[in-house]
Amino acid sequence: MASPTIESLCCVSTNNAFSKDFLADFQSVPYNAVSIVASVLGITGAIYQVLPRTSVSRNSSAGRGFYKTRGRLIIRWLALADLMASLGILIRSASWLADNTFGSKPDDGLTGQFVCIITSGMIHYFYTATYCWTFLYALDVKLVMQDKRISHRVYHLVSWIVPVVLCLTGLLILYLPDLNCHSKAVNPYIRFLPNYLSSFIPIVVVMIGNPVLYCLAFSRVEKQIMSARGRYTQSERRVVDGLLKKFSLINVVFYLCWLPNIINGIVLWTTWDDLPKTFVLIIWYLMAILNPLQAVFNCVVYRSWDSDSTIPKPGVVIRKLWRKKSSQQLEDTATNIDDSADDQLQDGDESAGEGSLAAAMQVSHERTPLLSTHPNGSKNEKSQERITPTHTLKKYS
Template sequence: MASPRLGTFCCRTRDAATQLALGFQPRAFHALCLGSGALRLALGLLQLRPGRWPAGPGIASASPATSARVPASVRIVRAATACDLLGCLGIAVRSAVWLGFPSFVDDISAMNNTDVWPAVFCVGSALWIQLLYSACFWWWFCYAVDAYLVIQRSAGQSTILLYHLMTWGLAALLSVEGALMLYYPSMARCERGLEHAIPHYITTYLPLLLVLVGNPILFRKTVTAVASLLKGRQGIYTENERRMGAMIKTRFFKIMLVFIVCWFSNVINESLLFYLEMQPDINSSSLKQVRNAAKTTWFMMGILNPAQGFLLSLAFYGWTGCRLTLPGPSKEIQWDSMTTSATEGAPPSPGGPHEPGEGPAPKKDLPGGTHTSDEALSLVS
């Protein structure tokens, strides 16, 4: 799982709360992390096989002729999924080494040990996990930003470069800065007190808190803008428009539900451990319930953190994203069918049915945009 406590584990001296978490049934905990991470990797590799990845909800799989026109939102989801898979790989490798080479792990905390490789592996794996999951959080924040900007007609294909710069730049900056603050001046002194580790915890949880707080606000603004855009298509708000707006709202709700389920245990666990750190005697009988809660949420993190990618695939594609063979075309609401919703139920025209080659009336462009409303809505649907 992704926790700043993995970084403090590399310190030669550890505070009592960190030792409580890391020392509670460590073999069972790492076996749980290894199993959860390996399961996520197996499911992710099945999804990433050629021809398996759906290009996006309501979007056909990208072909060579259309790959250049893949929406930015689809690219963001793919980048976030790749970061999640690489982060799970780091968790699985770290847990496998812990289980397979216990003497190697014991050398990490040995005060007189001259072998630097245990410390290098510990710091490197902790940085790898933090960097990849931090980038994953930034990508999901960019997804919420992009959804809002697309509806407002302020985003396009060119913005994907800005998302890359923001995501990888901020993720690398925060991860390196947090590690430097934690391990300075040496790993033997990186636990001098609670204040010394606070910057490391802030840089780890800042992207997560941004997603948990910022994404619901952006999603709500997007849903409101979608309702206005749907009403502006024909000047009326039919049942099809209501269903489409509800579908987008439901998808955003599923995304946030997954984040809350998978990561809120981290926030609770860190709050409990911080509370324990501030107590004069962590082993006091009056703190037994707090210690048990911290241990419970610690194990929950090992299960739920690697499950994020799998649950998000369910939020986007349902069980379709988990099947070994993709089914036929989905029965999602088609945007083009909504352009005629205003005339549904109307009597036929005197001229009879349309002649062959005669299509529906052209879609109405909204002021201030270069794309039709169908194109804008398809990016977030």
């Protein structure tokens, strides 16, 4: 699971009574077995989303294709962050199963602590990145509905740099100046609270911000459709209702996966002196299951494999790459021939120049089909199709 509780346990003293009560539960075979199974499922779901896809529909407009591409890119980066976070959980749980002496033997505690710190930091960072990508997906929906867009470079800066700042702030305060963070002399509000805030603030922002962004995105949908087409048909109503349902499910999935973490933090900070251990263990097992399964649930609610795309087979990918390479070679050959003809025109005499000019014209005529977008040289009329709000909404279907 992704929790600052485990990150604080990474610096537990081997002689601390707290380690005897709670660290043993994290080191237990059932807990780590559940974590490994959930992380493997999360990795599988994330890999499925990251796999490249090809469009099987040839009737979609250029604008709609552009919008779909934006949505898929955000979903893929979200899946990549999920993949790395689930991998961190898998490594940490496997290491705990392999070395059950962490927190019990002074001579082995330091190595176990560093493994715990590195993997927990990895999990913290990449799950924070998933919160950012989830928020930016909702923001992108709102901007597209307003016919606006932000460069994906800005999205990447936010999604990869903000987690760095939050993680470093929380973990450095927690682990410095020493790893004995559970000493009685330590002020928990100074040592622990910043790390908890760096973990929970992004979750709360998504829980509050995403429903608001989706509501704002759809608040004027009917009005925009009416202004664009002069009508609001049953078909368009079904599209809008379906997407409202989809975005509601996206919010439900996020709440399902991360609400236990918020509950865990509230319970720990309000009942620290008298923790309800049974309740806390139940919450920890829920987090161990639901946090990695975010990638699996995202496969369903985001539907990165929509109806007009499919995952190509390896043989199809190889054939397409070979055709692309062959086409590029033909174009380069034609360009070289044309350049040779131009050189002959410049260096030859008048009669030779006339002959070269004829050859160049012939070569140019032969090369034209290779360079034109369409065989008849005309522009694709569908690329000029008006992008209505319904087309824009279907980007996320």
